[in-house]
Amino acid sequence: MNKGEKNQKIFAPTDEAILRAAEIIKNGGLVAFPTETVYGLGANALDEAAIQKIFAAKGRPADNPLILHVTDISEASLYAVLNDAAVSLMERFWPGPLTIVLNSLGNVPLSARAGLETVALRSPMNDIALRLIRMSGRPIAAPSANRSGRPSPTTAEAVRDDLGDDVDMILDGGHARIGVESTVVDATGEKIYILRPGGVTREMLETVAEVADSGEDSAPRRSPGTRHRHYAPSIEVRLWENERHDIFQNAGRWCYVGMRTPPDGYVKKITFDTLEDYARGLFAALRDLENSGASAIIADLPDKTGLGEAIRNRLFHAAGKV
Numbered sequence: 001m002n003k004g005e006k007n008q009k010i011f012a013p014t015d016e017a018i019l020r021a022a023e024i025i026k027n028g029g030l031v032a033f034p035t036e037t038v039y040g041l042g043a044n045a046l047d048e049a050a051i052q053k054i055f056a057a058k059g060r061p062a063d064n065p066l067i068l069h070v071t072d073i074s075e076a077s078l079y080a081v082l083n084d085a086a087v088s089l090m091e092r093f094w095p096g097p098l099t100i101v102l103n104s105l106g107n108v109p110l111s112a113r114a115g116l117e118t119v120a121l122r123s124p125m126n127d128i129a130l131r132l133i134r135m136s137g138r139p140i141a142a143p144s145a146n147r148s149g150r151p152s153p154t155t156a157e158a159v160r161d162d163l164g165d166d167v168d169m170i171l172d173g174g175h176a177r178i179g180v181e182s183t184v185v186d187a188t189g190e191k192i193y194i195l196r197p198g199g200v201t202r203e204m205l206e207t208v209a210e211v212a213d214s215g216e217d218s219a220p221r222r223s224p225g226t227r228h229r230h231y232a233p234s235i236e237v238r239l240w241e242n243e244r245h246d247i248f249q250n251a252g253r254w255c256y257v258g259m260r261t262p263p264d265g266y267v268k269k270i271t272f273d274t275l276e277d278y279a280r281g282l283f284a285a286l287r288d289l290e291n292s293g294a295s296a297i298i299a300d301l302p303d304k305t306g307l308g309e310a311i312r313n314r315l316f317h318a319a320g321k322v
């Protein structure tokens with residue numbers, strides 16, 4: 001399939017297009033759709049064969065479970081055991097970039113849960129996504145709509161580039177607002193464990209729940225997905241972690257992404273003024289810079305505060321340092 005044919009799969013999110021997308025979901029097909037974080041590759045979460053299509057299209061390892069996208073708390077309660085902490089988190093942060101891992105009620109196919117006793121749930125803050133879930137009449141299982149290991153897609157065009165052959169339809173919601181994936185927390189126990197930092201920051205979580213320190217007792221709760229290579233562009237990524245400039249010496253043909261001003265000598269640079277902008281633009285920048293003709297991307301590692309923790313996490317993965 002050429003680029004022109006793949007472009008024909010991208011649709012503006014009219015009522016008619018969303019209705020058609022919902023029909024595809026109901027019939028066991030794959031629809032890529034926008035969320036406030038990144039684009040998702042959606043299928044009926046209760047349809048075993050449809051879930052297998054997601055794993056096949058992405059080339060995703062079978063041991064990495066999927067997030068179920070639901071409209072609200074009452075829909076979540078159909079699939080998971082809700083506790084007080086989980087309800088507080090949902091009331092405070094849903095719809096929004098927070099995924100909550102809870103004990104499963106056992107009615108979601110095991111393949112979506114990668115054989116685990118738990119299930120991950122999230123209600124996205126995006127009107128197109130919420131309407132699609134509602135019109136489909138069932139939860140939508142959706143990983144990020146990239147080929148496994150690649151940077152997540154923040155535009156419909158990035159989805160097309162990775163998965164245009166495999167997806168039945170792509171709903172175009174423009175550039176994703178947040179740009180890094182949802183925060184994933186394990187809320188099955190007394191404390192909340194952050195499995196993946198994201199759009200809802202540690203500081204925000206601490207306003208409603210007791211959050212375990214990073215590293216604290218986290219080994220048994222590690223998210224399966226964190227074991228695999230992630231977010232990596234096709235050229236090498238190196239991290240600029242300190243005040244010094246030695247990383248730029250002998251760097252070959254390098255390009256740059258980040259918030260600081262790099263020294264001269266780059267093939268291309270993409271800079272951002274705020275952490276919010278850096279998060280929003282990071283994945284698109286990695287996809288752009290891999291085609292810049294440089295042989296390495298030098299990426300600025302921000303401080304840990306706020307969205308910085310999520311950006312650092314994605315950059316460590318992109319650089320193969322996890």
Ligand code: TXA
Nearest residue numbers: 037039040065066118119120143144181182223224225
């Ligand atoms: O923002 C997002 O979360 C996006 C949009 C599309 O919603 N989705 C996304 O999905 O990033 P994915 O599949 O790329 O990442 C899901 C993460 C993985 O790290 C996975 O291991 C973890 O959630 N996860 C899913 N179910 C889990 C479970 N039962 N226990 C622990 N971790 C789980």
Ligand code: MG
Nearest residue numbers: 143144152181
């Ligand atoms: Mg992903």
